[in-house]
Amino acid sequence: MAKALRVLPLILALLLTLGGCAGAPRRDSEEEALLLGFAQLGSESAWRLGNTRSVQEAAQRAGIQLMYENAEQKQEKQIKAIRSFIAYQVDVIAFAPIVEDGWDTVLMEAREAGIPVLTTDRMIHTEDESLYAGFVGSDFQAEGEKAGQFLLRKAQEMGAEHLNIVEISGTIDSTPMKQRGQGFRNAIQDDSRFTIVASLSGDFLRSKGKECMEQLLAAHSDIDVLYSHNDAMTLGAIEAIEEKGLEPGQDIVIITVDGEQAAVDLLKEGKVNCVVECTPLIGDTIMELARKLAAGESIERATYSEERVFTEFDEDLDSLPERGY
Ligand code: GYE
Numbered sequence: 075m076a077k078a079l080r081v082l083p084l085i086l087a088l089l090l091t092l093g094g095c096a097g098a099p100r101r102d103s104e105e106e107a108l109l110l111g112f113a114q115l116g117s118e119s120a121w122r123l124g125n126t127r128s129v130q131e132a133a134q135r136a137g138i139q140l141m142y143e144n145a146e147q148k149q150e151k152q153i154k155a156i157r158s159f160i161a162y163q164v165d166v167i168a169f170a171p172i173v174e175d176g177w178d179t180v181l182m183e184a185r186e187a188g189i190p191v192l193t194t195d196r197m198i199h200t201e202d203e204s205l206y207a208g209f210v211g212s213d214f215q216a217e218g219e220k221a222g223q224f225l226l227r228k229a230q231e232m233g234a235e236h237l238n239i240v241e242i243s244g245t246i247d248s249t250p251m252k253q254r255g256q257g258f259r260n261a262i263q264d265d266s267r268f269t270i271v272a273s274l275s276g277d278f279l280r281s282k283g284k285e286c287m288e289q290l291l292a293a294h295s296d297i298d299v300l301y302s303h304n305d306a307m308t309l310g311a312i313e314a315i316e317e318k319g320l321e322p323g324q325d326i327v328i329i330t331v332d333g334e335q336a337a338v339d340l341l342k343e344g345k346v347n348c349v350v351e352c353t354p355l356i357g358d359t360i361m362e363l364a365r366k367l368a369a370g371e372s373i374e375r376a377t378y379s380e381e382r383v384f385t386e387f388d389e390d391l392d393s394l395p396e397r398g399y
Pocket of ligand 1: 118119121122195196212250278303304305306332352
């Protein structure tokens with residue numbers, strides 16, 4: 075009995091350090107660093123690896139504690155990661171949604187827990203826009219339009235009467251896949267010189283980019299242009315084109331999106347004709363927005379990165395700084 079009484083204060087102290095709520099690992103000292111849960115969608119490309127690095131380094135610089143989960147290309151895994159952040163009672167949740175649909179339930183859970191949510195890189199589609207505070211990333215529609223505008227200029231320079239285009243698109247139902255496709259079509263659709271003869275999804279993966287290009291080359295003998303939604307797939311497609319004995323950049327005009335170092339190097343070599351920039355280096359902006367959200371401030375609905383285009387017509391290609399991804 076006496077022994078049990080001595081142990082009681084110890085048990086109480088333990089409960090207090092656990093936040094006074096058995097089982098919930100809540101850290102709620104005011105002085106503790108802001109805790110950000112970040113659910114990355116996968117590691118499919120050098121772009122994605124650059125994005126992950128950017129977020130991790132920015133968190134460290136900002137003194138923000140990061141809980142990082144990688145969903146390895148699976149939406150269920152990403153939803154699970156968000157649920158674990160809610161259970162942990164993080165201050166802010168950020169996630170790069172692999173596809174646009176299917177987030178409402180888990181985001182309602184976040185709202186019930188009072189945790190603000192930021193979508194990064196890609197967007198979501200929901201009936202209830204109040205389920206997330208804002209988006210930070212690229213304007214993919216504008217990227218697609220820039221790709222199309224390059225093609226208009228290229229066709230002019232070539233004096234081409236007609237060009238057959240094949241498209242290798244990204245992950246079906248993801249924002250960049252939808253908007254890069256739409257923006258490109260918007261730019262060229264009123265011009266009868268262009269026909270998109272085929273479009274396949276390569277899921278933003280190098281290996282699938284190669285497979286898609288092999289299929290496209292087997293099915294069409296008259297491909298003039300490849301529009302690929304990311305550099306990783308372009309690298310794969312170029313392998314397929316070269317294995318077929320064709321010269322990328324010459325026999326087939328190549329337009330790609332992202333601006334990885336590898337793609338810019340191929341542009342300099344003449345194997346790629348146009349690289350539309352899409353920067354993954356948004357870590358610092360994510361941290362700024364997370365701080366505002368944690369402080370209860372409102373943020374812009376959309377914060378877009380500034381981006382340019384690199385083309386074979388540019389004169390500054392040799393003096394470009396390292397891309398960093
Ligand atoms: O273009 C691609 C990556 O969502 C913008 O995802 C991102 C895309 C990027 O796999 O390389």
